[in-house]
Amino acid sequence: MPCDATELADRLAREAEAVCRHYLSNGRRVGSYWQVGDVRNTAGRSMFVRLSGVSGKRVVGKWTDAATGEHGDLLDIIRESCGLVDFREVAAEARRFLRLPRPEPDSKRQPRASATGSPESARRLFAISHPIKGTIVETYLHARGITVLPGNESLRFNPRCYYRPRPSEPSETYPAMIAAVTDLDGRITGVHRTYLNPEGFDRSANGKAPIDSPRRAMGHLLGHAVRFGIADDVMAAGEGIETILSLRCILPAMPMVAALSAAHLAAILFAVGLRRLYIVRDRDSAGDGALERLAARARTNGIEAIPLSPRCEDFNEDLRKFGKDALRESLRLQLAPEDVARFVKR
Structure with a gap:
């Protein structure tokens, strides 16, 4: 019985157009794609969801927003369009749509061969x-x-x-x-x-x-990230790998994660003991939305949320345009005083 993300995404892909008609009702079918404004069901034409192709290759159901660079699968569409955060809620909504019963305990599940893209x-x-x-x-x-x-x-x-x-x-x-x-x-x-x-x-x-x-x-990307260092009480989180690595040049001892897109940044899971989260924003509308949603989630969990803002579009552009010394001074002004002494590379 499907109960993990990969299995649910596979089942949803078989009903890709029905998923889009239900959760992205402001869009329409255009050839082999469903076209809509964004993953949150805004009217428009910048986001495309593939409706046909080779389902075994995990192509059907994949989407890309040409305006923001965000991408994902049908589980992400359910999460964003319904305003969900916890993966258990996303999975429950997906099962409701597919009319599947609750998952069986792990001991009753049968092993299956791994699929391409799993x-x-x-x-x-x-x-x-x-x-x-x-x-x-x-x-x-x-x-x-x-x-x-x-x-x-x-x-x-x-x-x-x-x-x-x-x-x-x-x-x-x-x-x-x-x-x-x-x-x-x-x-x-x-x-x-x-x-x-x-x-x-x-x-x-x-x-x-x-x-x-x-x-x-x-x-499976939802809630997870590319990690640099082990999160303890302080961590930084951003979208792109190059953005995070640019900050690591200046703050090599601070644990950081790259969520890979604005949609996934808003949904990262918090480590036990985390008390301060630096949210590394990109200067675009998707980055602003991710910052707002992640900061709200952090505060709800008793975590202090502090934005880190670049002068250009992202911190890699800052690094290349202004150099390490200028980036160091910019970060020094945005970090909590105790974290300047703890993390800023001299």
């Missing part, structure tokens, strides 16, 4: 990838101003990572930065792939491969 597939991809030292991943990060890489165990390099432009087209391979998405216990639930240009750093694409979607994720 957490098991993500763990296999991360396991066969390599440390980034001396690879094109390190070159890519250095070109983006990220030259200090403390605690980079969450990142690996795959020299020939598969990329399929469309279900009907053959796979290609590109070098890729592989980032492990983990839960609070450190268990890998997914991976994020940044496909890189094999010819070297191309400033027009910031070093990424010349393909339509150089960033892709697989597995």
